[in-house]
Amino acid sequence: MRLVDQRQLPDRLAFVLCRDHRQVGRAIRDMTVRGAPAIGVTAAMGVALAAKRSKHGEKAKLLADVERAADAIRATRPTARNLFWAVERMLARAREAADEGRDITETLVAEAQLMADEDVEANRKMGAFGAELVDDGDTILTHCNTGTMATVSYGTALGVVRSAIAQGKRVNLIATETRPRQQGARITVYEALSDKIPTTLIVDGAVGITMSKGMVDKVIVGADRVTRTAIANKVGTFMIALAAKYHDIPFYVAAPTTTLDLTGEPAPISIEERDPKEVTEIGGRRVTPRGVKVFNPAFDSTPLGLVTAVITEKGVFSAEQIQNMAET
């Protein structure tokens, strides 16, 4: 399995080859691959790889290998719903194949490929639904990266922008830098300039003044998990939502239904804390004195009340509709 090494963007477009599920797990954990939908499909590919690599022809032992790999992959990162969804779907297919006497490995390889295709299809549909919300001449602010690099292809929030442009609408993009890992400055700007989308880069702290100057018509971000009460997304999203609310600017979340986690009583979303070095070092260079403590949450949780609507591949849903949606 070949992945773009997103840590090296925009300096170079390098690829990483994953030969087994351990290498896939490492690629998710160290953020060679990132973005909730991309993580989901990568995890599925990892489970399929585990089946391919298993030395056991015997069904029960092969299944045990697949389950061990699934556990390892599930343990890489806690927040993205798509990771857990993908692993569970793969495990269910493996068990069905075993029960029905079909080839487990072939089933899993086909299923992972199907999930990759479905993601592209979902992005295209999300793009079409979302594009209806975009007006000609809009300036759209986005956070982190939600494009080709965050998905299998096309993108969620950036997919909506791409669809609107494909409809002939003129759209300007404002990309936030997105500290600490700068996915906005590094990856969104890279994708947007490749697509010739007029793009302005700002630091995360400048969202408020950018809005108060009337420079933003809409916000569209992605999500790592959507529950009945909140949206988990890249750290900083919550503050952008607060600023959008204050300025009466629509705040949209674009996410495939694989990101929804609609259990009855939503627990607080588990927010991953990452290496302090992401904050204390930039490009390997230390930017703060040694000895300081660091709090480095990778995500934050935006109350659904601050969200205008969630754009999915099945349509656009208001916060109220999400709250009342049937359990998935």
Next chain:
Amino acid sequence: MRLVDQRQLPDRLAFVLCRDHRQVGRAIRDMTVRGAPAIGVTAAMGVALAAKRSKHGEKAKLLADVERAADAIRATRPTARNLFWAVERMLARAREAADEGRDITETLVAEAQLMADEDVEANRKMGAFGAELVDDGDTILTHCNTGTMATVSYGTALGVVRSAIAQGKRVNLIATETRPRQQGARITVYEALSDKIPTTLIVDGAVGITMSKGMVDKVIVGADRVTRTAIANKVGTFMIALAAKYHDIPFYVAAPTTTLDLTGEPAPISIEERDPKEVTEIGGRRVTPRGVKVFNPAFDSTPLGLVTAVITEKGVFSAEQIQNMAET
């Protein structure tokens, strides 16, 4: 005149020698010195240096030299009220000395020194007033740098923290990184660790989740200008104020009265835009693809309605009291 080169902190504590007002102007413009109160006193020293360096013994010509220098220094940066206040005060003294037949140069040197002493005194008094608002065990979030490096000594918001600690209160500090120039990560952490204040560093986007996790009791920031309607301060302050309001966390501004700009009908505050390289490069290393546009405001404007109170050397004033204060 000797200044700490703040651009080099925390890597090294280097000094810059300014021999004339042009060098002083450059030091303000390129942010060798920064922080509204520090800029004010540095500007006053620059005007005094212009008098000392003037080759003209004759009063009118010396005064003309001083006025030219004052104009040049005033043109360095647009937002900090203290800069304009300091230059105007120095010009008034120069004209008085000329009218009254006193030595202009001696008068200006003494006045600049007096302003430096007054700043330290104001910080100490602000610290004492502000410390009354701090409870034992509080965790205080601050933005940018408001300590010794932002003033002549002691600090505004950081001075309040220092005063509370001097009273025997236990105080934890949360410092925001403060992109793009990282004055929080570089300078506030440097000062706080030197003073052994327990300090946690976060990226600017993490303020919201830090508050929603209950980790912040109060916010105290400085200001570059306080009008009857808004507070100008380092970019990002506005979003911190919005997050504080949402979480019902007191949001205090610590600023000497030299920062107040209480004209009858406040104009929108002029917000300086700085070099895009502050955003596109970190430590001389490019972090985003070439060709992207950048919007890089150095400050933002926080509506006074989001401010709990302004701590000055003359006492603590509510937003309402500031709105109704006599013109200064």
